[in-house]
Amino acid sequence: MNASLRSLDSLSRRQFAERVAKATLGVTLLPHVLKGQAAADPKSLPGFGKAKRVIWLQMIGGMSHIDTLDPKTGATKGPSDPIATKAGYQLGGYLPTLAKDHSEKLAIIRSMTSKTGVHASGQYLMRTGYEQRGTIKHPVLGAWAQELLGKSSASLPSTVCVGRxxxxxxxxxxxxxxxLPIHDPEAGLQYAEFGAPKEIINKRLALLNEVDAGFRAKFHDTNLKAYTDFYDDTLKLLSTEDLNAFRLTEExxxxxxxxxxxxxGQGCMLARRLVERGVRFVEVAQGGWDMHNDIADGMEDNGSLLDKGLSALLSDLQxxxxxxxxxxVLCSEFGRTPKINSRNGRDHHPKVFSTLLAGGPAKGGTIYGASDAExxxxxxxxxxxxxxxxxxxxxxxxDVNQIVMSPSNRPFTxxxxxxIIQEVLA
Known part of the structure; x- marks a missing residue:
């Protein structure tokens, strides 16, 4: 039998494996097994490692795809007319600068889909790539990168989130x-200034270390050490010039x-300052996209903020x-309904929505996937x-195939x- 199996071509071997799986393991395991075989070396695929840093712009509330990245005509058209771009596609009428100056930099995915239409769960899924569970918390991509690649800076944090x-x-x-959370980009890093001379601070820390020493010796817990390391890193940051990265007043x-x-807008500028100095992953959050009422007014405000901030960021980075x-990265937890409701707004719509990539290995001027006419x-x-x-x-x-075991000994990737969507990467 072994000889006859080896003589089969690759398609026949796959069909044989599928039949065996159906008979013994069930059909749910096999696609992951075959997929893992097909993508055994993701480093050989386009774009691997060409982004040394990521700025993740998350629009909170559910950004309307029809009014931004996937404009339509006819009954579902938004209150603003679509804008033609140099790259040959259209953008929503609220994004004029992005359409005029940056369309050739953008890779837009118009066929995103999710089963989660609740804000908190949808935001969690978009931030982590995992559905929310009560028994475990999942890392954001910045934490994954620190685990797999190490720290990105000797003194600055590897991950910063702005506006949340x-x-x-x-x-x-x-x-x-x-x-590291930055609630208000203009305020910068909270408590960044010492309230006492460094000599006093060092004496207080020495006393704290002496008090904690017995507890640490008795309880050898990794999280306890992590918090100690966190305080050490914080003090190191406060004593270096890298602290100036958080000061927009220098601009x-x-x-x-x-x-x-x-x-x-200021969050986008802060993100540029941070990645320029060695922070690997910066998330900038912007709320206000839950437009159940008066979407024309909501898009006028938020669309303008997005267009100006994102356009400035791309120009500045370039x-x-x-x-x-x-x-x-530009993303949101879901899109909004094609149909305008009785309050002149759009409701939650996870069935289809859009995301955007630019910079790094993103293949500019690309539209991947499509939604239907409505x-x-x-x-x-x-x-x-x-x-x-x-x-x-x-x-x-x-390496998205690399398995990492959680403290509860469960595998995650x-x-x-x-x-990997190879068509949007170069």
Whole structure:
């Protein structure tokens, strides 16, 4: 039998394996087995490791794909007319600068889909690539990168989140992998100034260390050590010039105006300052996208903030020679319904929505996948959030097939076994 099996061609061997699996293991295991064989060496796929850093722009509330990245005509058209771009596709009418100056830099995925239509769960899924569970917390991509690649800077944190709390972004990894939270980019790093002379601070720390020494000797816990290391790293940051990365006041006021004098625009500028100095992963969150009412007014406000901030970020990164090695990600937890409701708004719609990649290995001027004519469902090349995470992780140089065991001895991978979308990478 072995000789006859070896004589089969590759397709026949696959058919044989499928029949065996159906008879013995059930059909759910096999696709992952075959997929793992097909992508045994992700480093050979396009774009691997070409992004040395990622700026992750998460629009909280459910950004309308029809009014931004996947405009439609007819009954589902938004309140603004689509804009033609040099790259040959259209963008929503609220993104004029992005359409005019940056369309050839963008890789847009118009066939994203999810089963999660609740804000908190959807945001968790988009941030981590995993469905929310009560028994475990999953890491964000920045924490994954620190686990697989090590720290990105001697003094700066490897991951920073701007405009939101860290929300256990380290997941099941060490507390030392937690994102550093910056609530207000203009305020910078909270408590960054010493309230006492360094000599006094050092004496207090020595006393604290003496008090804690007995406890640490008795309880050899990795999380306890992680918190100790976190404090040490924080003090190291406070005593270096890298602390200036968090100070937007060092920027020219005219340059700040280009980004927009609001939390999102200034958050994008802060992200540029941070990745320029060695932070690997920066998340910038912007709320206000839950437009159940008066979507015209909501898009006028938020669309303008997005267009100005993202456009300035792409121009700034390019002028500084950083865009080729920095991937910019634009995403949201889901889209919004094609049909305008009775309150002139759009409701939650996870069935299809859009995301955007730019910089790094992102293949500019690319549209991947499509929604149907109404923007109601994927019509071609359906993409899951797991696929999206695997693609960004791959670009960042993470082996998405590498299994990492959690403290509870459960196996996990970047993107939860998603498929790398090779067509959007170069």
């Amino acid at each position: 709390a860290p929300e256990s972004g380290n997941g099941f990894f060490s507390a030392a992998f937690s994102p 020219d006021s005219a340059a700040r105006e280009i980004y927009g004098m609001n939390k999102f 002028s500084r020679g950083l865009l080729e090695t920095t991937m910019v 923007g109601n469902a994927p019509a071609d090349k359906q993409v899951t959030i797991q696929d999206f995470h695997s693609t960004v992780g791959h670009a960042l140089g993470l 970047v993107g939860d076994k998603g498929t």
